[in-house]
Amino acid sequence: MTHALIVIDVQNDFCPGGALAVSGGEEIVPGINALMAAAEAVILTQDWHPGGHSSFASSHAGASPYEVIDMPYGRQVLWPDHCVQGARGAGFHAGLDTDRADMIVRKGYRPAIDSYSAFFENDHTTPTGLEGYLRTRGIDRLTLVGLATDFCVNFSAVDAARLGFDVTVQLDLCRAIDLDGSLAAARDGMVKAGVTLA
Ligand code: VGL
Ligand code: ZN
Helix, strand or coil, rough: CEEEEEECCCCCHCCCCCCCCCCCHHHHHHHHHHHHHHHHCCCEEEEECCCCCCCHHCCCCCCCCCEEEEEECCCECCEECCEEECCCHHCCCCCCCHHCCCCEEEEEECCCCCCCCEECCCCCCCCEEEEEEEECCCCCEEEEEEHHHHHHHHHHHHHHHHCEEEEEEEEEEEEECCCCCCCHHHHHHHCCCCEEEE
16 A cells, blocks of 8 residues: 655745644644655645635625535635745745645635635535545555644545545644634544544
8 A cells, every 4th residue: 555645735824923823833844744755645725715715704794714605515614814825925935845735726816716725626526636646656554644634634534535545644744723622623633534534
């Protein structure tokens, strides 16, 4: 079995000082670098939104960040503007050893739909292409780390398990946003989907 490390969204906007800072987001960088150095395959994901993206509260008149609205594909949390294509906030944390990456998957680039998962957009059907990449390389075991535990790591891990990959989330190398109990719900959902939490 070939194993891959998937590093989710370790970007400036999710680290302290960023537009959607996750508490302690930068603390996981050295540990992730150490795992990458020993990994058989390394994939990075990068949240990559066009300006005016529909997941931004600023794109909806009268809306505030962290409100939840109904979109054609389901419920959507509205976020502060973040990870705008080409902006500094969308860049990887300066300490992350990106030279180790075999592949970088960008997601969230369609204006009308968000994409938390590295595998599918938030309609749960539009693929990013990562599944095909992993299968054609013979990769069937995944370890996920990164930001944020309860959103992009969670959605990626659940999708990967449903697709039949053997998935471990290494929680000490993840940090959460934790909106209204979202971390506890994410942990439950991952375990139910068959994800190993380590
Ligand atoms: C993420 C909210 C919005 C994440 C991305 O990487 O967890 N969260 N966009
Ligand atoms: Zn985003």
